[in-house]
Amino acid sequence: MTGVDSVPARVLPRGGPPRRPPGPSRVSTPVLLARMASDRLAVMTEAAATYGDAARLPLGPKTLYFFNHPDHIRRVLTDNSANYHKGIGLVHARRALGNGLLTSEGTLWRAQRKVIQPAFQARRITRQIGAIGEEALLLADRLRLSAGAGAVDIRQEMTGLTLGVLGRSLLDADLGAYESIGEAFEIVQDQAVFEMMSLSSVPTWVPLPLQLRFRKARAELNRIVAALAREREQHPAADGTRDDVLSRLIDATAGERDPAVRQDRMRDELITLLLAGHDTTASTLNWTLYLLDRHPEVGDRVRAEVDEVLGDRLPAIEDFHRLTYTSMVLQEVMRLYPAVWLLPRKALAADEIGGYRVPAGADVVLCPYTLHRHPDFWEDPDRFDPERFAKGRSAGRHRYSYVPFGAGPRVCVGSSLGTLEATVVLAVLLRRLRLSVPPGHKVQAEPMLTLRIKGGLPMNVESRN
Secondary structure (H helix, E strand, O other): OOOOOOOOOOOOOOOOOOEOOOOOOHHHHHHHHHHHHHOHHHHHHHHHHHHOOEEEEEEOOEEEEEEOOHHHHHHHHHHOHHHEEEOOOOOOOHHHHOOOOOOOOHHHHHHHHHHHHHHHOHHHHHOOHHHHHHHHHHHHHHHHOOOOOOOEEHHHHHHHHHHHHHHHHHHOOOHHHOOOHHHHHHHHHHHHHHHHHHOOOOOOOOOOHHHHHHHHHHHHHHHHHHHHHHHHHHOOOOOOOOOOHHHHHHHHOOOOOOHHHHHHHHHHHHHHHHHHHHHHHHHHHHHHHHHHHHOHHHHHHHHHHHHHHHOOOOOOHHHHOOOHHHHHHHHHHHHHOOOOOOEEEEEOOOEEEOOEEEOOOOEEEEOHHHHOOOOOOOOOOOOOOHHHHOHHHHOOOOHHHOOEOEOHHHOOOOHHHHHHHHHHHHHHHHHHEEEEOOOOOOOOEEEOOOEEEOOOOEEEEEEOO
16 A cells, blocks of 8 residues: 555654644545455555554545554543544444444433443343353254254354344343344345445435345334334333333333334334344354364363363353453454454544544544554464463553453443353353364455454354263
């Protein structure tokens, strides 16, 4: 990646007035736009390697201000977070996702967070470990039936699993009754990324195949949300003490006079919550199983720990804290393949980040994928090494060099549930199964709303018992 204003990588300005970040010249915009559409991870990785910790990337009518140093992350997400609203991509994704917690701002966001936050309190989350273990055991038993019968698409299986867990743990509902929900979410995510890449420049009435599929998927999700709400309203808790998200949303929207507006509010919240909640954890589990297959010595060590801690029973909350190496593995997976790989923001007012000038209205992007591979903060950063997260080695590491759940006021509300779920599911599956990618199959990252595995993850199943 070449152009004007380039500087050697890792050179930060020291003293003096703030200056403009380096980057390619605007004549490179057509090539840059094409590459962003086809290989976004490569563009961000090359920008960090070429220009250092700050870069300007001209993308047609937009210019991205890309920052990649932990101090920059802290400035945007924590120290001056009030100056940064959700930015390029997520704003445009509202046409697909609606105005839920992921895309909303200001007073609306605070109100939505207040409604949902209690469902993620630590005491309530720890009570979900039984439901998570049961769902994982059902998946393990189902996969056992496929042992020796050819590869199974683990990405699809994980989608079903994580939706089932979210249904039970957050909604107190059985989402398995809605077989179309996984495919509908897939289509909504595709549409959201299309809106992000096209900056919502294509009218929704244009009958592109993707948009036609999206309309059907959106209608199906509307139907599912209405059915869930109707069932809950018809069968409330006898003592009125239900504290799940669905019940809280019903209560929060009860004062809305327009039934259509109420439906839209519930739909937007549930679509956002379920899409973000199930896809992030599924992505982490998929990458974990892939990396354990690539590094069998790590997989064997996880199995040994799980065998010792659990034996043949399902995990209890006390076991969660004893699965220390399993936790280290998951942390390393989220370092290399963070589910939320890009954090776009828009600067409301002019700012200075690391000595660089950021104008008002600028589109700012942070990239956990490149940050987590920053050579100044991670030794041999592309190597899979769970020992990085051992107590002795992690001491003194910059707090903002690792942000798989974001940071600051908008840190992921579901991080505790996601961590618990990934740990329990991995323990249950590895206790009972060995999973391996078929020889010759190439696994490729696909940066959508989450960093998923492109085209699915076929794996052969072998029973351990």
